[in-house]
Amino acid sequence: xxxxxxxxxxxxxxxxxxxxxxxxxxxxxxxxxxxxxxxxxxxxxxxxxxxxxxxxxxxxxxxxxxxxxxxxxxxxxxxxxxxxxxxxxxxxxxxxxxxxxxxxxxxxxxxxxxxxxxxxxxxxxxxxxxxxxxxxxxxxxxxxxxxxxxxxxxxxxxxxxxxxxxxxxxxxxxxxxxxxxxxxxxxxxxxxxxxxxxxxxxxxxxxxxxxxxxxxxxxxxxxxxxxxxxxxxxxxxxxxxxxxxxxxxxxxxxxxxxxxxxxxxxxxxxxxxxxxxxxxxxxxxxxxxxxxxxxxxxxxxxxxxxxxxxxxxxxxxxxxxxxxxxxxxxxxxxxxxxxxxxxxxxxxxxxxxxxxxxxxxxxxxxxxxxxxxxxxxxxxxxxxxxxxxxxxxxxxxxx
Amino acid sequence: xxxxxxxxxxxxxxxxxxxxxxxxxxxxxxxxxxxxxxxxxxxxxxxxxxxxxxxxxxxxxxxxxxxxxxxxxxxxxxxxxxxxxxxxxxxxxxxxxxxxxxxxxxxxxxxxxxxxxxxxxxxxxxxxxxxxxxxxxxxxxxxxxxxxxxxxxxxxxxxxxxxxxxxxxxxxxxxxxxxxxxxxxxxxxxxxxxxxxxxxxxxxxxxxxxxxxxxxxxxxxxxxxxxxxxxxxxxxxxxxxxxxxxxxxxxxxxxxxxxxxxxxxxxxxxxxxxxxxxxxxxxxxxxxxxxxxxxxxxxxxxxxxxxxxxxxxxxxxxxxxxxxxxxxxxxxxxxxxxxxxxxxxxxxxxxxxxxxxxxxxxxxxxxxxxxxxxxxxxxxxxxxxxxxxxxxxxxxxxx
Numbered sequence: 001x002x003x004x005x006x007x008x009x010x011x012x013x014x015x016x017x018x019x020x021x022x023x024x025x026x027x028x029x030x031x032x033x034x035x036x037x038x039x040x041x042x043x044x045x046x047x048x049x050x051x052x053x054x055x056x057x058x059x060x061x062x063x064x065x066x067x068x069x070x071x072x073x074x075x076x077x078x079x080x081x082x083x084x085x086x087x088x089x090x091x092x093x094x095x096x097x098x099x100x101x102x103x104x105x106x107x108x109x110x111x112x113x114x115x116x117x118x119x120x121x122x123x124x125x126x127x128x129x130x131x132x133x134x135x136x137x138x139x140x141x142x143x144x145x146x147x148x149x150x151x152x153x154x155x156x157x158x159x160x161x162x163x164x165x166x167x168x169x170x171x172x173x174x175x176x177x178x179x180x181x182x183x184x185x186x187x188x189x190x191x192x193x194x195x196x197x198x199x200x201x202x203x204x205x206x207x208x209x210x211x212x213x214x215x216x217x218x219x220x221x222x223x224x225x226x227x228x229x230x231x232x233x234x235x236x237x238x239x240x241x242x243x244x245x246x247x248x249x250x251x252x253x254x255x256x257x258x259x260x261x262x263x264x265x266x267x268x269x270x271x272x273x274x275x276x277x278x279x280x281x282x283x284x285x286x287x288x289x290x291x292x293x294x295x296x297x298x299x300x301x302x303x304x305x306x307x308x309x310x311x312x313x314x315x316x317x318x319x320x321x322x323x324x325x326x327x328x329x330x331x332x333x334x335x336x337x338x339x340x341x342x343x344x345x346x347x348x349x350x351x352x353x354x355x356x357x358x359x360x361x362x363x364x365x366x367x368x369x370x371x372x373x374x375x376x377x378x379x380x381x382x383x384x385x386x387x388x389x390x391x392x393x394x395x396x397x398x399x
Numbered sequence: 400x401x402x403x404x405x406x407x408x409x410x411x412x413x414x415x416x417x418x419x420x421x422x423x424x425x426x427x428x429x430x431x432x433x434x435x436x437x438x439x440x441x442x443x444x445x446x447x448x449x450x451x452x453x454x455x456x457x458x459x460x461x462x463x464x465x466x467x468x469x470x471x472x473x474x475x476x477x478x479x480x481x482x483x484x485x486x487x488x489x490x491x492x493x494x495x496x497x498x499x500x501x502x503x504x505x506x507x508x509x510x511x512x513x514x515x516x517x518x519x520x521x522x523x524x525x526x527x528x529x530x531x532x533x534x535x536x537x538x539x540x541x542x543x544x545x546x547x548x549x550x551x552x553x554x555x556x557x558x559x560x561x562x563x564x565x566x567x568x569x570x571x572x573x574x575x576x577x578x579x580x581x582x583x584x585x586x587x588x589x590x591x592x593x594x595x596x597x598x599x600x601x602x603x604x605x606x607x608x609x610x611x612x613x614x615x616x617x618x619x620x621x622x623x624x625x626x627x628x629x630x631x632x633x634x635x636x637x638x639x640x641x642x643x644x645x646x647x648x649x650x651x652x653x654x655x656x657x658x659x660x661x662x663x664x665x666x667x668x669x670x671x672x673x674x675x676x677x678x679x680x681x682x683x684x685x686x687x688x689x690x691x692x693x694x695x696x697x698x699x700x701x702x703x704x705x706x707x708x709x710x711x712x713x714x715x716x717x718x719x720x721x722x723x724x725x726x727x728x729x730x731x732x733x734x735x736x737x738x739x740x741x742x743x744x745x746x747x748x749x750x751x752x753x754x755x756x757x758x759x760x761x762x763x764x765x766x767x768x769x770x771x772x773x774x775x776x777x778x779x780x781x782x783x784x785x786x787x788x789x790x791x792x793x794x795x796x797x798x
Contacts, residue, residue: 144755153758162758202625214722223617225724226601232721232755237636237714240649247753249714250639315636315648322631323613323719325624354646356543356631359552359561 077380138379190378332368476779537778589777731767
């Protein structure tokens with residue numbers, strides 16, 4: 001691989017789904033018929049594509065449809081979350097072949113990397129896929145990242161992480177190339193892979209995890225920023241009346257929009273009918289789910305808490321869309337599915353009112369189509385990007 | 400013009416300042432010697448470049464230095480501000496050949512466009528430059544813009560603007576191609592023209608005008624957003640204790656960081672020794688200047704007001720840099736020069752403390768080198784970009 005035109009052709013075939021003939025490929029890629037013939041011959045020989053039927057369109061030679069061989073290459077995607085690690089094996093079409101998840105071991109970062117390597121092995125062995133067909137491992141992690149050292153900078157609840165060169169250690173333990181990416185950017189890459197609206201698709205991705213982050217796509221590509229740390233939005237102020245924050249300010253995203261903050265507000269509103277206060281991650285998750293269930297059952301207090309949360313996340317989203325001038329907003333992340341009903345009902349009209357460009361356009365708001373595993377799937381897509389797509393040729397895979 | 404390689408070569412010669420030989424050009428642009436020879440011949444014939452001396456470097460043919468002919472093409476840059484309109488005539492090197500400014504006529508937008516056309520004529524006639532050498536007019540205006548209609552959407556203090564197709568009317572009145580650009584983005588383009596740090600220069604530009612706006616440069620280019628309205632940051636909350644805002648929130652940039660807001664705080668702090676409150680634009684400007692003078696004379700109350708303003712603008716700047724992950728911050732706009740001393744003393748350390756990536760890098764903070772006319776100069780550079788630079792080939796000049 002590695003040839004630019006080859007990547008362009010392979011990506012065009014992948015995106016077509018149904019496959020393309022050589023003539024259609026030449027039209028789509030603007031390459032000459034001769035170049036398309038030469039490159040597709042190489043791709044056929046390499047097993048990346050296959051001939052899948054002939055179409056006869058009037059007189060002349062029948063057209064041969066070329067289709068992606070999805071099981072010619074695979075990628076592993078890992079989502080490193082403080083509570084749960086999710087692992088997916090993707091084929092070259094981006095489809096999930098196998099999925100595993102394990103609880104993130106507490107305390108020692110080295111044990112986490114060990115568990116990661118072991119689970120990746122189990123994932124590959126269990127799938128029966130030949131190791132030589134695995135293009136690499138993508139790890140989605142909470143930012144900020146230190147890309148030079150290949151590690152995560154002090155993620156919450158994972159003390160000592162900044163001393164572990166995650167990328168290197170994992171590459172050594174698995175014998176596979178490893179790329180590290182922010183969970184938020186991974187999610188945006190997953191969204192682009194799965195539902196590319198257009199070649200110049202541009203959106204802001206609001207990621208609802210244990211923390212809240214953002215990612216950006218422009219011209220159909222994820223924008224990564226100069227240190228690959230785009231989208232650190234935890235201290236944008238969204239509620240002047242909000243609680244104080246460790247940064248010295250008040251009402252930041254981190255203390256207003258996170259699941260923990262929303263659960264706290266629900267507790268104060270008496271949604272759970274007790275005066276307990278959730279402190280550990282597990283209880284917060286459990287109460288968050290109960291809050292969303294109550295809201296679905298039309299419990300007034302629960303609905304009101306979520307409506308307020310939607311109002312606050314709209315303040316953040318408007319700050320992002322007014323600054324970034326994108327075409328649409330995508331929500332996703334592990335907590336999205338439970339919030340989708342209320343958020344999709346509340347946010348669009350609020351966002352429109354706050355939009356600086358409302359006189360010239362409306363901003364569609366959608367949930368990601370990738371689902372809860374968007375971080376892991378996206379991380380796998382980052383690896384597939386480096387195989388398929390000419391755009392990501394600058395990604396450095398450490399092996 | 401219009402040829403991509405030709406633009407690449409012309410831009411390389413411009414950026415070199417001192418000029419380049421054909422061999423140096425081939426190295427810098429990675430074009431073949433033959434291509435460079437062919438294109439430079441065309442550029443010489445067209446009068447865009449000239450031969451400027453020979454250098455003998457050891458044996459072999461002496462190298463001929465090719466230099467830009469700065470007066471081969473010109474551009475007009477206009478800054479439309481609610482109080483003042485600034486006009487500059489730039490040569491192809493980006494240097495200011497002539498400058499004019501007139502008060503913005505009140506009330507009727509049509510009278511403003513008329514005054515614009517008349518002043519542009521006076522600028523060109525007064526310079527003695529042949530009209531056929533004017534590549535076009537760039538107009539920097541406060542956003543948001545309606546690019547399709549070629550007009551400004553309800554700018555403050557210019558009622559009725561949205562009904563004037565500014566770009567078309569001005570093109571008709573002047574007989575020149577016109578491009579409309581946000582004042583903030585124009586400023587970033589001016590900065591890129593004047594001090595390009597590197598080919599992948601990336602910065603956020605914080606524009607301090609009657610309103611506060613931002614612009615973004617990435618990979619050495621201005622990022623414009625999908626409706627050319629990037630950088631609408633007036634309602635990002637920077638002070639939870641701040642005054643209420645027309646948007647329904649509190650402590651937004653618009654009611655905390657603008658000259659008017661700073662003057663109000665100075666009035667409340669007794670800086671001016673009276674209990675008057677400035678209401679019109681002229682008084683605000685005058686009091687703003689006095690406030691900055693007092694601070695320069697070490698008046699405690701005045702210094703404290705500006706330090707607080709610096710703290711607030713840092714909250715905004717940190718929100719932008721943490722979201723955008725750029726390499727540096729540039730301040731500019733009509734009010735920058737007066738604030739520079741205090742802001743450059745206060746902001747860098749505060750910004751570093753608030754930076755999500757402080758563990759991996761520091762963020763340089765600078766003032767723009769273009770000065771108070773950055774909007775008008777930048778608008779002229781937008782036009783020159785369309786002549787010189789391959790990057791801006793997608794800009795539509797309406798003639």
